[in-house]
Amino acid sequence: MNNRLRELRDAHGWSQGELAERLDVSRQTVNALETGKYDPSLPLAFRIARLFGQAIESIFLPEN
């Protein structure tokens, strides 16, 4: 699954560590999400969407 996490984080001027703190996860998890190595659970995806004030489907995009 692709996502716009890095783009949204950059737009807010946050570092990976700052975003991790806001989401209550580790920096490695944020990095794995951004690089597409890990797809979040539904609760974490909702937390991300709520943080950026966007719908889940506008942040996380299917591969095709």
Next chain:
Amino acid sequence: MTLRRFMWIFLVVALGAAALAVAGRWWLHWPDDVVGMWTGIAAGYLLGALLFLLVPRWWRTHCDEMYAQPASRRYQRAMWPIMAGYALSLFLSVWLIKQGISSVPLRALVALLPVVAIALFMRAALRYLREIDELQRRIETESIGIASLLVALVYFAGGLLEKAKVVQVDAGVAMIWVFPLLCLVYGIAKMILTKRYL
């Protein structure tokens, strides 16, 4: 706490144990088995310090970041007294058994003393597992799963070889090594799985 700090702590303990071994051998005239015990402790901690020194940089960075997480800090705070208690109870248990205890229930109780610390360690590990974030929990549970399956496989193969009289292993030694083997395979599996997500 960082891996480097762990390395220094291990080095200091190794030097302290080596100093005791030397003092016991040359000045205090301790029995050979006591000197041997402190030499063994020094060698073990020195090996530990060397392992901390030789870990790849990516793993050191990862560990240092993870150790700074609140769940890891709580886990470490819980682990220090548990490991100290384990070391003390192990020494006490082995020493008391060597003195000879005729009552079987009492001997069983003394022999099982170190189990208390291991049970507390498992409780702390489970709490840690519940507190970490979902990706770390996935890595941890997958590592524990791989370790359990691999060690079970090794022990099953060992049991078959023992029954076929190909190898002969002392049952007590084999059982004691289950937990250290689980920890070793878990550690290696965790390193490999962590690298996948970096």
